Amino acid sequence: MMNEKGTFFEKVYEVVRKIPSGRVTTYGAIARYLGSPQSSRMVGWAMNQSQYAKGYVPAHRVVNRNGMLTGKHHFEGPDVMRELLENEGLEIEDDLIKRFLEYFWDPVKELNL
DNA sequence: ACGTTGACCTATA
C-alpha cells in the first residue's frame, strides 16, 4: 500500500468531512481522535492548508475549546465562518457559539473509538 | 539548514 504523505493532514480532513451539518468539533478533539492529543496545533495548520487541499473541508465546523471562532479571519472574510455556522442552525454571539456543548460533536464518541 | 511562527490544549504557579 502506498505510503501516505500527509498522514496527519489527510486524517484531519477525513474527520472534518465527517462532521454532520449543524454540529461542531474542536481541534483538540480531532487531535485526540488521531492519537495525538497534544498535536492540536497541527489540526489548525491542516485547516489552514485545507483551503489549498482538494475536496471540501468544512473548516467552519471546527472551533477551539471555548467554542470560539478563532479561525474566522482565515476565511474569505471575517464573517464568513459565522454566516456558515448560522446557516446550519447554530447561534453565534460575539464569535462564540451558544450552547456549544449541545452542538459539540466529538469524533471519539460519535465514531465510537 | 536553522529559527520562528502558528485557526491549540493541558498543566502548573
Next chain:
DNA sequence: GTATAGGCCAACG
C-alpha cells in the same frame, strides 16, 4: 482567576 511554560510538527523567511 490570570499568567507562564511545555508540547506537537509543518510551513515560511
